[in-house]
Amino acid sequence: MLTGKQKRFLRSEAHHLTPVFQIGKGGTNEHLFRHIEEAIEKRELMKVQVLNNNLDDKNEIAAEIARETGSELVQVIGSTIILYKESRDNKQIELPR
Secondary structure: OOOHHHHHHHHHHHOOOOOOEEEOOOOOOHHHHHHHHHHHHHHOEEEEEEOOOOOOOHHHHHHHHHHHHOOEEEEEEOOEEEEEOOOOOOOOOOOOO
16 A cells, blocks of 8 residues: 555656556557566556547546556546556665665
């Protein structure tokens, strides 16, 4: 579980990132979860964009992705989801205490 201070830090770190994945009208599936899990292992922090043609609730999509990939939901702002998961092999981000 991330503290407020850690979430603020991660939001500032994610500000300059571009979304790695886009979720369209097809929604989410196991294939997408697996790809996000692999990508977040390498990056630790990433953005996912929910496109306008997806009619599902963005907060529900974000919670589902976080649950299925074992990552922490940092923020949902507009149609952008920010996720964090500490990497086992490629640790790059040092969280504040």
